[in-house]
Amino acid sequence: MLIESEFTFDVPREAVFDGLMDPEILAGALPGTERLELTGDDRYEGQMEVSVGPVTAARFAVVVELKNRVRPESFDMHVDGKGKAGFVNGIANVVLEEKDGGAVMKYRADLQVGGRVASVGQRLLDSVGKAMSKQGLEAVSQSLTARLEPATESVPQSAAAGAELAAASPASPPATRRGRLRLYLIVAILLALVMVALL
Amino acid sequence: MDDVHLDGMLHAAFVRSDYAHGILKGVDLSAALEHPGVIAAYAAQDLGDYWEPGPLLVPPPPIERLEFHAATQVPLARDKVRHVGEPIAVIVARSRYEAEDGAALVEVDIDPLPAVSELAPGLEPDAPRIHDQFESNLAAHVIQEKGAWDEARARAHRVIKREFVYDRGASAPMENRGVVANWDARSRELTVWDTTQAPIPIRNGLAAMLGLPQSEVRVIAPFIGGGFGPKIMMFYPEEVLIPWISMRLGRPVKWIEDRQESFFATTQERGQAHEAEIAVDEEGRILGVRDVFLTDTGAYNPYGLTIPINTQCTLLGPYRVPNYYTEFRMVFTNKPICTPVRGAGRQHGVFVMERLLDRAADELGIDRVEIRRLNYLNPDEFPHDHEIIFQDFSPLVYDSGNYAEVMDRAAEMIDYAGFASGEGAAARAQGRHVGIGVVSYVEGTGIGPYEGARVTIEPSGRVNLVTGVGTQGQGHFTSFAQLVAEQLGVGTEDVEVVTGDTARFAWGTGTFASRGAVVAGNACHAAAVLVREKVLALASTVLEAAVEDLELAHGQVRVAGSGASISLGDLAARANPLRGAVTPGAEPGLEATAYFGPERGATANGVHAMILEVHPETAEIDILRYVVVHDCGRVINPMIVEGQIHGGVAHGIGNSFYEQLVFDEGAQLLNASFMDYLLPTATDVPTIETAHVETPSPLNPLGVKGVGEAGAIPVGALFAQALEDALDIDGFEVREMPLSPNRLFELIRDAREKDDPC
Numbered sequence: 001m002l003i004e005s006e007f008t009f010d011v012p013r014e015a016v017f018d019g020l021m022d023p024e025i026l027a028g029a030l031p032g033t034e035r036l037e038l039t040g041d042d043r044y045e046g047q048m049e050v051s052v053g054p055v056t057a058a059r060f061a062v063v064v065e066l067k068n069r070v071r072p073e074s075f076d077m078h079v080d081g082k083g084k085a086g087f088v089n090g091i092a093n094v095v096l097e098e099k100d101g102g103a104v105m106k107y108r109a110d111l112q113v114g115g116r117v118a119s120v121g122q123r124l125l126d127s128v129g130k131a132m133s134k135q136g137l138e139a140v141s142q143s144l145t146a147r148l149e150p151a152t153e154s155v156p157q158s159a160a161a162g163a164e165l166a167a168a169s170p171a172s173p174p175a176t177r178r179g180r181l182r183l184y185l186i187v188a189i190l191l192a193l194v195m196v197a198l199l
Numbered sequence: 200m201d202d203v204h205l206d207g208m209l210h211a212a213f214v215r216s217d218y219a220h221g222i223l224k225g226v227d228l229s230a231a232l233e234h235p236g237v238i239a240a241y242a243a244q245d246l247g248d249y250w251e252p253g254p255l256l257v258p259p260p261p262i263e264r265l266e267f268h269a270a271t272q273v274p275l276a277r278d279k280v281r282h283v284g285e286p287i288a289v290i291v292a293r294s295r296y297e298a299e300d301g302a303a304l305v306e307v308d309i310d311p312l313p314a315v316s317e318l319a320p321g322l323e324p325d326a327p328r329i330h331d332q333f334e335s336n337l338a339a340h341v342i343q344e345k346g347a348w349d350e351a352r353a354r355a356h357r358v359i360k361r362e363f364v365y366d367r368g369a370s371a372p373m374e375n376r377g378v379v380a381n382w383d384a385r386s387r388e389l390t391v392w393d394t395t396q397a398p399i400p401i402r403n404g405l406a407a408m409l410g411l412p413q414s415e416v417r418v419i420a421p422f423i424g425g426g427f428g429p430k431i432m433m434f435y436p437e438e439v440l441i442p443w444i445s446m447r448l449g450r451p452v453k454w455i456e457d458r459q460e461s462f463f464a465t466t467q468e469r470g471q472a473h474e475a476e477i478a479v480d481e482e483g484r485i486l487g488v489r490d491v492f493l494t495d496t497g498a499y500n501p502y503g504l505t506i507p508i509n510t511q512c513t514l515l516g517p518y519r520v521p522n523y524y525t526e527f528r529m530v531f532t533n534k535p536i537c538t539p540v541r542g543a544g545r546q547h548g549v550f551v552m553e554r555l556l557d558r559a560a561d562e563l564g565i566d567r568v569e570i571r572r573l574n575y576l577n578p579d580e581f582p583h584d585h586e587i588i589f590q591d592f593s594p595l596v597y598d599s600g601n602y603a604e605v606m607d608r609a610a611e612m613i614d615y616a617g618f619a620s621g622e623g624a625a626a627r628a629q630g631r632h633v634g635i636g637v638v639s640y641v642e643g644t645g646i647g648p649y650e651g652a653r654v655t656i657e658p659s660g661r662v663n664l665v666t667g668v669g670t671q672g673q674g675h676f677t678s679f680a681q682l683v684a685e686q687l688g689v690g691t692e693d694v695e696v697v698t699g700d701t702a703r704f705a706w707g708t709g710t711f712a713s714r715g716a717v718v719a720g721n722a723c724h725a726a727a728v729l730v731r732e733k734v735l736a737l738a739s740t741v742l743e744a745a746v747e748d749l750e751l752a753h754g755q756v757r758v759a760g761s762g763a764s765i766s767l768g769d770l771a772a773r774a775n776p777l778r779g780a781v782t783p784g785a786e787p788g789l790e791a792t793a794y795f796g797p798e799r800g801a802t803a804n805g806v807h808a809m810i811l812e813v814h815p816e817t818a819e820i821d822i823l824r825y826v827v828v829h830d831c832g833r834v835i836n837p838m839i840v841e842g843q844i845h846g847g848v849a850h851g852i853g854n855s856f857y858e859q860l861v862f863d864e865g866a867q868l869l870n871a872s873f874m875d876y877l878l879p880t881a882t883d884v885p886t887i888e889t890a891h892v893e894t895p896s897p898l899n900p901l902g903v904k905g906v907g908e909a910g911a912i913p914v915g916a917l918f919a920q921a922l923e924d925a926l927d928i929d930g931f932e933v934r935e936m937p938l939s940p941n942r943l944f945e946l947i948r949d950a951r952e953k954d955d956p957c
Contacts, residue, residue: 054874084303086217112865114283115217119871120459 003092003109003129007137011144013096013103017072019144020094026064028139031132033062042066048081052121052128058085072096079111086115105137200377200421203392205451208379209238211441212298213454214288214305215463216280219314219533219866220327223276226288227306234304236297239448241440242288243277249443250274253434254404257503260592264342270330271501272536274436280309281329281498282535283867284463286436291444291452314533314866318472318493321530329498329531338500339529343511343587346522348478351487355478359558363475364935365547365915367468368858370540371878372425372671375461376435380442381451391418391442396431397709399667402701404434405442413705420699426671427850428540429466431711432502437464462871466502467860468540469495471510471527471547477555478522483563483570487522490514490551494529494544497536504529506537506544508590509643513912514548515585515595517602517641517804518574523587533866541850542911543590543712549640550936553916557923558932567920568610568637575602575639578894589800590712591646597802600830601894606639608890609806609828613637622810632813633823634925640913641804644831644905645717645896649796650707652722654683654730656789658775660754660768662687662694664726667707668719669699673907674839678716679723681835682901686727687734687767688751706794713803713905716835721795721899729791734767737774737789741765801896803904805829807848807913811921818944820856820922822885830892832904837891840906845887847910853879854911855918859937929954 009016019025023044027036036046044064049057060083069075077092090111097104113125121128214226226242243250252271259267276287288305292298315321315329321336329336352358379392389411395401395418402418409416423430437454445452456464473492479485494507511525560570576583578601585595610616618635626633652666664683670676680694687694697703707719735746738756742749748759757764765773771789781787810824827844834840857877861869870876895902919933922943931950938946 054872112867114219114865114867116459118863118867118869119283119462120874122869123875 001111001113001125001129003111003133004107005130005133006104006106007134007141008099009103009105009141009144011102011148013098014072015144015148016096016103016105017075019140019147021066025140025143028143029136031135031139036062036064042069052117053124055085055117055121058117059083060088086113086117088113088117107133200374200379200392200394200423201455203379203453205379205381208451208453209291209293209448210295210298211289211291211444211452211454212295212302213286213437213460213464214290214302214307215460216276216283216285216287216309218280218309218311219283219316220312220329221280221309222312223278223280223287224308224310226308228288230304230306231290231301234297234301236293237290237301238293239291239444240288240301240305241275241444243273243275246274246443249408250277253439253501255503256433256501257505259339259504260508260588260590262341262343262588266337266340267504268330268333268338270333270338270499270531272436272499274439282463282533284460284535285498286464289440289444291448295455316532316534316862316864316866318470318495318530318532321532322528329533336531337528338496338531339504340527341504341507342526344524345586346487348487348489348522348524351478351522352476352489355486356481357559357562358476358478359555359562360474360476361554361558361934363473363551363554364470365473365550366470366859366937367540367542367546367854368860369462369467369876370425370427370429370465371876372427372430374424375456375458376430376437376465377453377455378437378441379451379453380445382442382446382449384449387415389416389442389446391416393418393420393438394423394430395420395433395438395709396426396669396671396711397433398669398699398701399705399707400433400709401438402705405439408439409442409446417700417702419701420669423669423671426669426710428468428543428711429538430671431709432466432536432538435464458873459871462860462868462876463535466536466538468506468543469497469534469537469860471495471507473547473551475551475555477559479559479563481563483559483565483573485518485520485574487524488514488520488552488555489524491526494527495532495534495537496529497532497534499536500529500531501536502538505539505590508588509544510548512548512585512587512589512595512643513545513641514552516549516552517576517600517639518552519576520585525587534862539711541847541908543908545640545642545908545912546854546915549638549913550916550919553638553640553913554919554934557920568606568615571639572603572606575606576600589643591800593799595643596799597641598896598898599894600641600802600804601892602639602804605804605806605828605830605892608892609808609826610637612828612888612890613808613810613824613826615808618810626812632815632925633810634813634921634923634927635808635810636917636921636924637806637808638913638916638920639804639806641802642713642905642909642912643800644713644803645797645899645903646712646714646800647718647796648708649794650719650722651704651792651794652719652726653704653790653792654723654726656687656730656734656767656771658768658772660693660766662689662767663697664694664723665697665704666719666723667699667701667704668710668715671710673710673715674836674842675715675719678835678839679720682720682724683727686724686731689754689767693754713907713909715905715907717801717899717903717905718795718797720835720903721901722793724901725793725795726791729793730789733774733789733791734770737770738765741770741773795899797898799898801832801898801904803829803831803906803909805909805913807917809917809921811918811925813922813925813943815926815947818940818947822852824888825885826888827910828890828892829906829909830894830904831906831909832896833893833902834891835901835903840891841889843906844889844910847908847912848887848914849879849884849910851911851914852884855915855937856939857883857937859939
């Protein structure tokens with residue numbers, strides 16, 4: 001089965017490349033991933049739950065290996081998924097190109113599918129595969145954009161404010177929009193207090 | 200089969216390979232065994248000495264130029280898996296649900312290998328090897344020859360060469376397979392209910408495998424919902440394991456195949472690729488044919504060479520072919536096993552010959568029906584020896600036939616002569632694409648070795664008939680009863696028929712190759728004749744009349760003229776006295792057992808004709824008329840013969856335009872369900888007009904020939920011809936089967952582009 005498509009990100013390709021190396025972000029790129037952990041050099045293991053037409057809630061044990069990394073241009077992703085509903089394995093080639101301050105990711109995946117997922121879900125594999133890729137990449141795009149937003153936001157050039165900001169921002173990027181909004185609110189209030197204090 | 204319920208019965212589910220080809224490194228049953236409800240679990244290593252490859256069911260026939268490599272299926276995979284769906288482990292639990300849950304917990308470690316999914320690439324030197332004991336994936340290589348093809352070719356007016364591809368499909372019976380086994384240790388009896396078409400060989404084989412005397416094993420093949428061939432495949436893994444498990448656990452065990460499983464676990468028939476040539480003189484007479492083909496056997500070849508030998512033989516058709524060269528290579532592939540499915544390789548041969556004749560007719564400007572008439576064997580040319588070997592190991596000799604008469608009837612029924620100027624012209628004027636097709640074929644039927652039957656008249660007057668073959672919907676209970684009723688002067692409904700129970704009758708082979716009526720039918724007839732003789736002899740004494748003066752009717756024996764009579768029941772009681780003397784050597788009762796074994800198969804034949812409309816924009820088809828004229832010798836029951844023909848035609852329509860097993864390059868089956876494997880429905884099968892010609896067979900007392908597979912055999916060739924006639928596009932040729940709206944659309948488009956590139 002061949003999946004070939006492209007996706008445009010709003011963030012530079014370095015960010016995309018680095019983001020995809022992060023298990024949390026990578027997990028988002030694969031919808032249905034319940035768990036994905038870095039278990040070795042460029043090697044991730046985890047669990048996925050996928051539905052393809054009449055094959056519902058099929059659970060797969062997944063191993064993902066990243067190879068031929070050329071930051072920030074390209075890498076290969078070797079995927080090996082096995083479960084009671086069959087198996088999916090293959091290689092995805094990913095190429096990142098710069099475009100208008102963002103990045104265009106071109107990917108091509110050649111997958112072997114077997115077992116029930118192939119024999120009963122075959123007609124839908126194509127569309128499900130495309131839908132999953134699109135959904136996954138959109139989730140990644142959101143995460144990446146969010147991760148970078150606090151750094152690119154305009155901040156008052158005062159050391160005190162900077163320190164406040166550093167103290168106020170959490171150690172890792174917030175995972176949800178609500179979390180981000182809460183953060184902005186806290187920062188805004190602190191800034192306001194600082195400015196009032198300075199006046 | 201699923202109706203069989205026994206107290207304490209356990210249920211089995213199988214763990215099957217997801218990979219088409221791979222090294223089986225290990226099977227871990229521990230988690231499965233801990234699942235609640237799971238009683239036992241077995242993998243290959245747990246079978247000990249019981250693990251062995253199945254028997255070679257059909258050894259190679261005595262053909263001179265023949266190479267054969269046998270590789271049969273195993274009960275559970277060990278070391279290697281060779282097709283998707285190959286059984287790896289079996290879980291036994293209190294219910295099927297728990298067994299399936301347990302099966303999901305089995306850890307299978309397979310190192311995948313590249314798979315062989317196509318024929319020609321499978322024979323390349325660097326192709327992945329499926330059976331390491333052989334040098335390649337060549338399963339067999341056979342050459343049969345008659346006369347001298349090279350000479351025929353040299354003096355021909357025209358030689359036409361084409362390549363053809365013909366694919367079949369699954370048997371898709373309404374009832375899937377199933378096995379229930381019960382070992383009763385106290386009475387030392389193993390009872391096995393099995394959806395097999397061959398209960399007697401299964402009994403004999405299981406007894407040998409399990410180390411039991413044959414008398415302690417009973418196999419019952421109940422009235423099953425359809426067989427169509429794959430149920431004559433014997434010693435399937437499940438058939439061999441379920442009885443063994445029952446003996447080990449001391450409990451009844453049941454396994455019922457589900458539909459998805461059936462696409463992998465039950466055998467199927469698949470494709471051949473032919474390169475064929477025909478040499479004709481300027482009048483269209485066949486001087487010779489040469490055919491070289493590849494044939495798919497799947498991962499194993501337990502059924503030997505039956506399918507391709509049928510292809511070789513049936514290609515000759517009803518025609519005079521003085522010179523013939525035929526060669527095939529059978530190839531192992533990483534797909535489910537191929538064994539005969541209704542037609543058993545005959546379709547492929549008929550397609551090649553009928554297509555070559557159509558091409559010859561085109562090139563020589565001769566009418567399609569005329570070229571066939573010209574080449575038919577005449578009624579005085581029988582028996583006709585084609586000098587090559589048939590699937591029953593005997594030389595291919597046709598017994599009788601009147602091919603021209605069958606063609607004349609068919610051509611008349613469909614008004615072939617009037618079509619072009621009549622209906623055909625009218626349709627064309629309306630812009631519709633309507634075409635007519637007519638094809639003819641023969642079918643080798645009624646082969647040996649033999650069958651047997653026993654007829655008994657009970658004191659109640661009831662007549663019992665028992666025979667060893669199984670029944671899957673052919674109407675045996677009617678047709679066999681008719682044969683006996685006729686002899687004994689009782690109503691057909693008064694004859695009670697039992698088939699497929701080795702406890703009742705244990706000598707015979709099974710239901711396959713269109714032989715039930717011919718072989719078992721003649722055995723039933725022979726047994727009835729013997730009982731009739733006993734009835735007459737005893738009645739002659741009892742009624743004090745000469746045998747010639749006795750009549751059998753309405754369950755009575757009557758003296759003609761005098762009115763003295765005795766009922767068959769009373770006569771039966773007299774034949775088994777409690778007092779008095781019996782002539783030494785006489786047998787008690789009114790009972791007889793008889794066997795029938797034909798010298799060789801009887802050749803049936805037929806002509807199918809069809810008027811078909813095609814809608815080129817959508818590539819949809821409508822069958823406007825379908826005519827079958829068939830000669831199966833003497834007809835026992837016309838309704839049953841028609842039923843067989845209708846069923847066969849429906850199957851043939853399926854194989855022509857709807858059914859196809861689609862595999863990817865990894866030999867993964869992509870359409871293992873009726874969502875995606877299309878069977879023709881009631882709206883796709885037209886009303887079939889039938890007529891019969893009866894050319895009796897000299898090979899059996901009843902003069903019957905088989906008809907079980909006839910309907911399915913020529914349909915692909917017929918579709919091809921009718922489509923070409925309907926579309927009438929220069930260069931549009933149908934050289935493959937099956938088609939589909941998609942594929943037909945592509946062919947039409949390609950032909951139109953070539954015909955009119957702008």
